[in-house]
Amino acid sequence: LSFQVLLKSDAPTGDVLLDETLRHIKATESAETVQTWIELLTGETWNPFKLQYQLRNVRERIAKALVEKGILTTEKQNFLLFDMTTHPVSNATEKQRLVKKLQESVLERWVNDPQRMERRTLALLVLAHSSDVLENVFASLADDKYDVAMNRTKDLLEMDPEVEAAKAKGTEMIWAVLAAFNK
Numbered sequence: 001l002s003f004q005v006l007l008k009s010d011a012p013t014g015d016v017l018l019d020e021t022l023r024h025i026k027a028t029e030s031a032e033t034v035q036t037w038i039e040l041l042t043g044e045t046w047n048p049f050k051l052q053y054q055l056r057n058v059r060e061r062i063a064k065a066l067v068e069k070g071i072l073t074t075e076k077q078n079f080l081l082f083d084m085t086t087h088p089v090s091n092a093t094e095k096q097r098l099v100k101k102l103q104e105s106v107l108e109r110w111v112n113d114p115q116r117m118e119r120r121t122l123a124l125l126v127l128a129h130s131s132d133v134l135e136n137v138f139a140s141l142a143d144d145k146y147d148v149a150m151n152r153t154k155d156l157l158e159m160d161p162e163v164e165a166a167k168a169k170g171t172e173m174i175w176a177v178l179a180a181f182n183k
Helices: 016-027 034-041 057-068 094-106 119-130 134-138 143-157 160-167 172-182
Strands: 075-079 081-087
Touching: 016 034, 016 057, 057 119, 094 119, 094 134, 094 143, 119 134, 119 143, 119 172, 134 143, 160 172
Parallel strands: none
Antiparallel strands: 075 081
8 A cells, every 4th residue: 555645735734843744745746655754754764865854853842742732741760871851641631531532432432434433533543553552542441341442443453444545535644544554
């Protein structure tokens, strides 16, 4: 699969990283794949011809934005020989809200059809899976509910991204990201 990213609008979003990303996408000579953009925007490419499209210090900038929103805090942790800046969660309520939202989406509000699922919830499930934190999201559930949640999520995430993207307009990028991370 090689979903290509085509720029529909370069109107500013108000988010510094998103706006910088839009400028990079607009500046490319030819359309790039979602996989290529993920590598570029996370700084994980070594292609010397594409280095000008890399975002700099992405993790640090995202952490800083989350600190400014009161979701994370900044601490220095000592690891024997060196100090390291960490960003623990400071707003446990917001974290719990997201965990509860995901748990409910695969239990009480399960629609068994990704086309009928709220796009933001589908995206959150894909990102939690791609970040290897989905098991943590369901860890607080009773064993039987944990099994149901994991099985439903597994079924969803094993769907063919190309088929699902073609069926549900507006979710193409979500399925393309899943396909890129499943490679």
